[in-house]
Every structure is written in structure tokens, then in C-alpha cells.
Amino acid sequence: MSDDETDVLEFSLGAGRYCIDIAHVDEIVDAGEDVTPIPNSEQHVIGVVDLRGETTTVVDPRVKLGEDGAADGTRIVVLSDHDATGLLVDDVHEVEAVGEAALDESAASETTRGIIRRDDRFVVWVEPDALV
Structure with a gap:
């Protein structure tokens, strides 16, 4: 990987493909656990799960991204810089190096x-x- 490249984790939400800088990812876990809803929480908060004894808040990135679809993903991408918070995604695909020249920032x-x-x-x- 060269200096102007960043490793990103690619994942899907419905038919859309998204990625996140791998430096923000702590771990990826199956979403097989039952998510306990939190009454009166913000719209994007699905609930909480117990990951190895730690309460982890699970959020639906579709809400903030304005995407349609149900929050029924199969994987949770646990973020490293947010205290015990994970993104519920449909599937995780790969980690790839992305050069700055490949990023169109006009969007x-x-x-x-x-x-x-x-x-x-x-x-x-x-x-x-x-x-x-």
C-alpha cells in the first residue's frame, strides 16, 4: 500500500455498495444475536446486543444515508472510535486499498x-x- 492509499472495508446495504476506512473498524460479528430495542431511542438506533459481556449499541446506517429497506442485516461492523457501537449491514465483502485519485469528492x-x-x-x- 502506498502513502496515498487507504484500506477500506466494503459492505452492502440493499443493492448499494458502501465502504468505510478500515482504521475505524474494531471487528465484524454475525448479527445472529437478538437485538434488544431501546424505548424512545433515536430513529437510527436499532437497540443493543451483548458482545462478549459488553453492551454494544447497534445502529441502522440506512436511516442516516436516506436508504430504504428494513434493518435486517446479517453482520455488525463494530466501530473502534465510538464506544461499543456497531453498524448493521447486509453483508461484508472485502478490504481493498483505495488511492486518493480513485475518490471522486464531488459527490x-x-x-x-x-x-x-x-x-x-x-x-x-x-x-x-x-x-x-
Whole structure:
């Protein structure tokens, strides 16, 4: 990996592909655990799960990204810089190095850094701080 490249974790939400800087990822776990809802929580908060004795808040990134679909993902991407918080995603695909030249920042928004063009698709680079 060169100096101007960043490793990103690519994941899906519905038909969309997204990625996050791998430096923000602590671990990836199966979402097989029952999520306990939290009454009167913010709309994007699904609930909490117990991960190895630690209460972890699970959020639905679809809400902050304005995506349709049910929060019924199969994986939880636990974030490293947010106390015990994880993103519920449909699937996790791969970690890839992305060069700065591959990032189109003209599509950046409150929640995204921009768009990465892959051979047959676009991948939206999301900012974890904006999703939690």
C-alpha cells in the first residue's frame, strides 16, 4: 500500500455498495444475536446486543444515508472510535486499498467522503461519525 492509499472495508446495504476506512473498524460479528430495542431511542438506533459481556449499541446506517429497506442485516461492523457501537449491514465483502485519485469528492456530503468507481459499480465511502 502506498502513502496515498487507504484500506477500506466494503459492505452492502440493499443493492448499494458502501465502504468505510478500515482504521475505524474494531471487528465484524454475525448479527445472529437478538437485538434488544431501546424505548424512545433515536430513529437510527436499532437497540443493543451483548458482545462478549459488553453492551454494544447497534445502529441502522440506512436511516442516516436516506436508504430504504428494513434493518435486517446479517453482520455488525463494530466501530473502534465510538464506544461499543456497531453498524448493521447486509453483508461484508472485502478490504481493498483505495488511492486518493480513485475518490471522486464531488459527490461528498454530510455522511460521505465521496464515490469510488469500480469496474462495474460505484462504492460510496461513508463517514462513520455521521452514521452514529
